[in-house]
Amino acid sequence: MERIIECVPNFSEGRDKDKIEQIVGCFRNVEGVKLLDYSSDEDHNRSVVTVIGEPEPLKDAMVAAIGKAVELIDMTKHQGQHPRMGCVDVVPFIPIRGVTVEDADALAKAVAKEASEKFGQPFFLYEKSATAPHRENLAKVRQGQFEGMAEKMKDQEKWKPDFGPNTIHPTGGVTAIGARMPLIAYNINLDTSNLEIAQKIADKIRHVKGGFRYCKAMGVMLEDRNIAQVSMNLTDYTKTSVYTVFETVRMEARRYGVNVLGSEVVGLIPLQAIVDCAEYYLGFENFDPKQVLETRL
Amino acid sequence: MERIIECVPNFSEGRDKDKIEQIVGCFRNVEGVKLLDYSSDEDHNRSVVTVIGEPEPLKDAMVAAIGKAVELIDMTKHQGQHPRMGCVDVVPFIPIRGVTVEDADALAKAVAKEASEKFGQPFFLYEKSATAPHRENLAKVRQGQFEGMAEKMKDQEKWKPDFGPNTIHPTGGVTAIGARMPLIAYNINLDTSNLEIAQKIADKIRHVKGGFRYCKAMGVMLEDRNIAQVSMNLTDYTKTSVYTVFETVRMEARRYGVNVLGSEVVGLIPLQAIVDCAEYYLGFENFDPKQVLETRL
Numbered sequence: 001m002e003r004i005i006e007c008v009p010n011f012s013e014g015r016d017k018d019k020i021e022q023i024v025g026c027f028r029n030v031e032g033v034k035l036l037d038y039s040s041d042e043d044h045n046r047s048v049v050t051v052i053g054e055p056e057p058l059k060d061a062m063v064a065a066i067g068k069a070v071e072l073i074d075m076t077k078h079q080g081q082h083p084r085m086g087c088v089d090v091v092p093f094i095p096i097r098g099v100t101v102e103d104a105d106a107l108a109k110a111v112a113k114e115a116s117e118k119f120g121q122p123f124f125l126y127e128k129s130a131t132a133p134h135r136e137n138l139a140k141v142r143q144g145q146f147e148g149m150a151e152k153m154k155d156q157e158k159w160k161p162d163f164g165p166n167t168i169h170p171t172g173g174v175t176a177i178g179a180r181m182p183l184i185a186y187n188i189n190l191d192t193s194n195l196e197i198a199q200k201i202a203d204k205i206r207h208v209k210g211g212f213r214y215c216k217a218m219g220v221m222l223e224d225r226n227i228a229q230v231s232m233n234l235t236d237y238t239k240t241s242v243y244t245v246f247e248t249v250r251m252e253a254r255r256y257g258v259n260v261l262g263s264e265v266v267g268l269i270p271l272q273a274i275v276d277c278a279e280y281y282l283g284f285e286n287f288d289p290k291q292v293l294e295t296r297l
Numbered sequence: 298m299e300r301i302i303e304c305v306p307n308f309s310e311g312r313d314k315d316k317i318e319q320i321v322g323c324f325r326n327v328e329g330v331k332l333l334d335y336s337s338d339e340d341h342n343r344s345v346v347t348v349i350g351e352p353e354p355l356k357d358a359m360v361a362a363i364g365k366a367v368e369l370i371d372m373t374k375h376q377g378q379h380p381r382m383g384c385v386d387v388v389p390f391i392p393i394r395g396v397t398v399e400d401a402d403a404l405a406k407a408v409a410k411e412a413s414e415k416f417g418q419p420f421f422l423y424e425k426s427a428t429a430p431h432r433e434n435l436a437k438v439r440q441g442q443f444e445g446m447a448e449k450m451k452d453q454e455k456w457k458p459d460f461g462p463n464t465i466h467p468t469g470g471v472t473a474i475g476a477r478m479p480l481i482a483y484n485i486n487l488d489t490s491n492l493e494i495a496q497k498i499a500d501k502i503r504h505v506k507g508g509f510r511y512c513k514a515m516g517v518m519l520e521d522r523n524i525a526q527v528s529m530n531l532t533d534y535t536k537t538s539v540y541t542v543f544e545t546v547r548m549e550a551r552r553y554g555v556n557v558l559g560s561e562v563v564g565l566i567p568l569q570a571i572v573d574c575a576e577y578y579l580g581f582e583n584f585d586p587k588q589v590l591e592t593r594l
Contacts, residue, residue: 004594036593052594097591182590189582246579262580268590271568274575281578282543283559285486293479293565294394294592296333297301297349 001032003098004052005107006182007062010089011047011069012078012173014040019072020047026065032057045080046089052096055107059114062091066115070172075146085142085149086173092127092180096270104179105129109163112177116164122174123163129178131162138176146173181214181236184273185266188230188249191259195221198228201252205230205245212248214240227261237273243280271295298329300395301349302404303479304359307386308344308366309375309470311337316369317344323362329354342377343386349393352404356411359388363412367469372443382439382446383470389424389477393567401476402426406460409474413461419471420460426475428459435473443470478511481531481570482563483539485546488556492518495525498549502527502542509545511537524558534570540577568592 013019020040024047027035033053040047053061066088073087091111093104105128112123130136144152150168153159160166161174168174190198198219205211206218214236220229230249234240250260275289289295310316317337321344324332330350337344350358363385370384388408390401402425409420427433441449446465450456457463458471465471487495495516502508503515511533517526527546531537547557572586586592 001594034594097594242575243579260580262582264582265584265588268588268593271589271591274571274589277575277579278539278571282540282574283557285559285561287562291562291565292568292571294568296565297298297331297394 001034001052001054001097003054003103004096005055005058005099005104006050006052006094006096007058007091008094009049009051009062009065009091010084011049011065011073012045012075012080012084012087012089013069013073014045014047014080015042022072023047023065023068024049026068027051027061030057030061033061041082043080044082045078046082046084055099055103059107059110062111063115063118066091066111066121066175067119070119070121070169074171075173076171078146083139083142083145084173085144085146086121086169086175087171088121088175089142090126090138091175091177093178094180094182096182101128101179101181108177108179112163112175116161119169119172120165121169121172122161122165122167124159124174124176125162125178126176127178127180132158134158141176149174181238182268182270184234184237184242184269186232186234186242186245186263187266188232188246188263189222189225189261190228190230190253191261192228192256193221193226194256194258195219195228197253197256197258198230200256201249202230202232204252205232205248212240212245215245217245237270237276241276241280242269242273243277298331298349298351298394300351300400301393302352302355302396302401303347303349303391303393304355304388305345305347305391306359306362306388307381308346308362308370309342309372309377309381309384309386310366310370311342311344311377312339319369320344320362320365321346323365324348324358327354327358330358338379340377341379342375343379343381352396352400356404356407359408360412360415363388363408363418363472364416367416367418367466371468372470373468375443380436380439380442381470382441382443383418383466383472384468385418385472386439387423387435388472388474390475391477391479393479398425398476398478405474405476409460409472413458416466416469417462418466418469419458419462419464421456421471421473422459423473423475424477429455431455438473446471478533478535479565479567481534481539481566483529483531483542483560484563485527485529485543485560486519486522486558487525487527487550488558489525489553490518490523491553491555492516492525494550494553494555495527497553498546499527499529501549502529502545509537509542512542514542534567534573538573538577539566539570540574 202217499514
């Protein structure tokens with residue numbers, strides 16, 4: 001696969017194995033699509049699927065899975081701890097290789113258009129695909145959840161769906177769909193047991209307090225090591241780089257006479273984010289990620 | 298493929314397309330083996346194949362290819378500019394993923410054992426597989442070339458093959474085989490047009506002059522940019538790291554009041570070598586290369 005987009009749809013069914021398998025089955029044995037992982041949580045009553053594929057076959061598989069979810073999941077009977085508003089609750093598309101965030105955005109819109117026409121499910125475009133600033137944040141879009149959504153959508157100026165009918169699907173609710181960048185969970189450990197210092201540094205770099213646009217951050221204690229940590233989510237590493245936040249945290253820590261002990265990546269990180277660090281520190285000229293041997297495998 | 302070894306065999310036939318295709322054909326349509334690239338040079342009369350695979354199927358394919366070369370190539374009639382001593386001249390095995398250099402070494406020995414028994418071809422173990430220091434360097438092993446090899450091998454104390462008969466195969470000559478690490482071609486650009494400074498820095502870091510064990514280096518001029526460059530081959534990046542030579546060159550340049558402008562990787566670089574840089578500069582704790590998203594594809 002030359003052009004790869006990742007999709008991580010969340011379905012509001014985490015208990016009925018048969019229904020889950022029917023939905024996940026839409027991603028199996030499809031040329032140009034690969035099911036990487038899926039997991040179901042009974043308390044949340046929710047399943048999260050991770051799938052990658054080339055744009056066109058991924059579109060067809062995702063539309064089919066939405067059709068299955070609309071058919072099998074009745075939100076009027078759904079109970080679970082996780083906030084949710086639709087049988088397919090949220091469908092993020094993430095550019096991985098050989099594609100841009102614009103390609104992921106185009107795919108999100110194509111899926112929403114086709115699925116709304118075929119199954120009568122309404123869609124809100126969110127994140128990078130959002131058509132208004134108040135629709136970017138998933139939590140704000142989902143506020144009110146399935147039960148409150150019909151009422152919320154009466155304010156059509158603010159909450160008219162981008163695709164499909166102007167109110168909820170009676171059993172399917174409404175779905176958020178859109179492009180987003182891969183998220184990097186990144187933590188920096190400080191040589192201090194003073195949590196307040198980590199919190200102050202976090203405030204300097206987090207977007208809501210005047211810091212970097214694509215950085216969420218907070219100070220936390222690592223009790224077992226008795227050290228404070230700046231814990232971050234980087235929501236667009238192409239705009240707010242890993243090395244940028246690292247060097248800024250180090251710089252801010254200096255005013256407290258505190259050293260940086262190290263840092264850690266939690267979960268996955270795109271190759272480009274690692275390459276960006278090598279490019280910065282080693283001054284790489286004209287480096288192409290395709291020079292990384294493993295990308296040839 | 299979970300465990301991947303790369304093999305770059307050099308065959309002493311670069312003109313007869315039919316023979317080349319018969320040899321290369323041994324790597325086609327083999328489960329667990331992937332032919333990445335091959336190219337033939339008519340002046341050198343030599344073909345270089347790049348193939349990856351899991352150890353066991355790669356062994357079988359490589360043994361088959363050696364059999365074909367012994368059958369089709371007659372070294373008594375071979376002419377070409379590139380030094381050579383056998384129908385299969387050299388067979389390096391390079392650990393890529395999920396394997397160690399010891400695994401590559403074991404594979405080299407298994408191929409040499411089986412191919413020597415089946416086809417009567419003798420093998421010298423070289424590089425990381427060498428059984429004596431004077432056999433590590435390919436150029437020294439190959440000295441005398443095909444025409445001089447029978448005479449050279451009369452000195453059995455120094456040049457008894459590690460596998461196969463004690464002298465050359467009458468038409469197949471003798472083959473060097475062994476494990477080596479991926480080679481990284483890496484250059485550092487200096488903010489000076491004084492070549493002598495690059496040469497002096499190169500002498501500080503190259504192994505033969507007392508520098509790093511796995512670093513070959515020289516000073517060169519980039520005429521079009523009018524700057525001097527320290528040009529390197531790093532022959533084992535796990536022992537002599539990219540960031541180590543970068544920081545050392547920067548440190549040495551300081552004594553001449555010269556800044557480092559940047560650096561460049563020529564050709565391929567293993568993911569781990571890039572990760573090593575991020576680990577050093579960002580102080581990554583417990584980072585696993587499997588956290589790089591692309592390795593999951």
